[in-house]
Amino acid sequence: MNHTLPEACLKTLDAIQTDPLNLEPWAEAHLRNCPGCREARVQWLAMEDAESPLVPAGYFDTLPDRVLRKLPGQPVKRLGTRPLLLAAAAALMVAAGIGGYFAGQATAPPPTVTASAPTIDTETLESLPEAPFQDPEDPINQLEGLSPEESRSVLKRMMVPQPPTGSEP
DSSP states (O other), rough: OOOOOOOHHHHHHHHHHOOOOSOHHHHHHHHHHHHHHHHHHHHHHSSSSOOOOOOTTTTTHHHHHHHHHSSOOOOOOTTTTTHHHHHHHHHHHHHHEEEHHHHHHHHEEEOOOOOOOOOHHHHHHHHHSSSTSSOTOHHHHHHHHHHHHHHHHHHHHHHHHHOOOOOOO
């Protein structure tokens, strides 16, 4: 999108950039009729540098101390014998913990679980198949029931390359 401004707006904007406070009469007449140029003048005036107020030297360096002086004072807590009491309580808790641990170890019963080989009845062994997870209809399982001559002939037939099934061009 190409937005071009009318010639009168461009001249007025140049006059605003030159001196936004003291405009020529033709520029002021244009500002009365053009809201965009009025807004541009307001923004231009807002961008002008304002003088910052002067601050005494060292003002920000001493600011934390002045704020702290104005805060109410905190009473000083006396530690006295309190650290000794806390140390004695900590030592008592450690001694009780260690003593309880060793007392529990001394009275703990020995473990009752022992490892032993499972016993299987011979009747159960006879009723189980030799290979429980193999399919009895598997061709390898069927070879085991053949005589050596029969198994050799089956293997020879398997070694002969088979013609491809399906039509190829």
